[in-house]
Amino acid sequence: MANFYSLLALLGVILTLAPAISAQSGQIRIMALGDSITGSPGCWRALLWQKLQNAGITNTKFVGSLPGQGCGFEYDGANEGHGGYTATGIVSRRDLVGWLSSASPDVVMMHLGTNDVWSNLSPSEILAAYSTMVDWMRESKKTMKILVAQIIPMRPSNCAECYDRVVALNKAIPAWAASKSTAESPIVVVDCWAGFDPSNDTGDGVHPNSLGNEKLANSWYEPLVTAIRG
Structure with missing residues (x-):
């Protein structure tokens, strides 16, 4: 009889803990969205995943x-970082609609616009594409958490104006984000620009080298942790 009551007590403890266990085991699905800086191979994502693991944050996919x-x-590396893609091209082809439908993310972290800048598109054109993508994200999940980068600087040998074009885009992003953010689906601006030196942190003036990957991982870490825990 004593064993019977002990089992009942144990069952009560298990049932009490069940909601907490369930909440801890729920995965947060994260989509890294961008161009070759994000995906080719985008080893800052590997370092970011490693930092999450080392901090005991393992409820991510x-x-x-x-x-x-x-x-x-080895790392959890699925992504939507497509080399050569522009924000405006993703919108014109409606690529993101299919990606969202297939992946069902809870969080999108977007570093996008480098190729648009290289193509001499204006900040207003790029931000209009951002707005359309945000609308699609919210159609996919009304509580989507959206992290948008002020993108890294660039000094490619064949585009002397690109550095200042990135400055102009990054300057416009915070006001755009504030106007588009909502309580239900907040947009957080992630500063990937500050402290990033294209002379030392890239191999070609555009794509991060090992130093640049470490800086990018560090830039994303705290905003992503906040989104995961929020």
């Missing part, structure tokens, strides 16, 4: 149609 690439260790 990175999602997207592209697999992770070799970054020296």
